[in-house]
Amino acid sequence: MTASSIETSDTRAAIAAHVTRDLPELEDIRNRDLRAKVVEAWSYALAEEGLRRISDMEGCGSPGRLQLRTGSQLTHIRAVTNMARASGEALKASDPDLPLDVDILIAGGLLHDVGKPFEFNAARRAGWTDRPSSCGFPAMRHPAHGWHICLTVGLPIEVAHIAGAHSHEGEHLQRSLECILVHHADFAYWKALKVSGLLIDPPLS
Ligand SMILES: [Fe+2]
Numbered sequence: 743m744t745a746s747s748i749e750t751s752d753t754r755a756a757i758a759a760h761v762t763r764d765l766p767e768l769e770d771i772r773n774r775d776l777r778a779k780v781v782e783a784w785s786y787a788l789a790e791e792g793l794r795r796i797s798d799m800e801g802c803g804s805p806g807r808l809q810l811r812t813g814s815q816l817t818h819i820r821a822v823t824n825m826a827r828a829s830g831e832a833l834k835a836s837d838p839d840l841p842l843d844v845d846i847l848i849a850g851g852l853l854h855d856v857g858k859p860f861e862f863n864a865a866r867r868a869g870w871t872d873r874p875s876s877c878g879f880p881a882m883r884h885p886a887h888g889w890h891i892c893l894t895v896g897l898p899i900e901v902a903h904i905a906g907a908h909s910h911e912g913e914h915l916q917r918s919l920e921c922i923l924v925h926h927a928d929f930a931y932w933k934a935l936k937v938s939g940l941l942i943d944p945p946l947s
């Protein structure tokens with residue numbers, strides 16, 4: 743093993759330790775392999791963009807808009823996961839026939855924005871800000887990159903689907919049950935904070 747590969751594996755291990763500590767919701771995923779893959783996906787996504795923690799990313803829906811007054815992406819991801827889980831479990835209590843997979847719901851909630859390290863990378867953003875005629879603007883949004891990350895580390899299609907379809911991209915297909923819950927939790931999160939004056943966006947008029 744070369745010095746740089748040792749450094750890379752040490753860095754990835756340190757990032758994985760941060761991810762594990764920062765996401766206590768991981769403990770509620772009963773499938774150990776799935777839990778490990780969630781950590782691997784976030785560690786890979788962060789390391790690829792030179793980040794070490796989810797909280798290194800500012801708390802925005804997209805770069806420059808829907809910005810939290812306090813908190814980071816970590817705040818958002820944990821809240822959306824817990825909102826989606828609460829609504830799913832409430833619906834399951836109301837209708838026991840609901841085919842809810844809580845493991846997939848938690849994993850999908852924790853990973854729905856796993857593509858954001860790519861979309862929020864300032865160096866990458868400069869490429870499409872400076873050359874939109876060549877790169878598009880943005881070159882790609884985080885759901886598509888999240889789908890790529892999930893499949894790259896071997897997560898099941900049910901989780902990759904949530905990362906890829908939780909936002910506007912999902913309007914072009916039928917979302918799964920767990921993806922519907924994450925989608926609505928995600929949009930409710932931003933809308934509820936905006937109407938409450940808890941975002942730095944322009945005030946409502
Ligand atoms: Fe998102």
Ligand SMILES: [Fe+2]
Nearest residue numbers: 822854855928
């Ligand atoms: Fe989100």
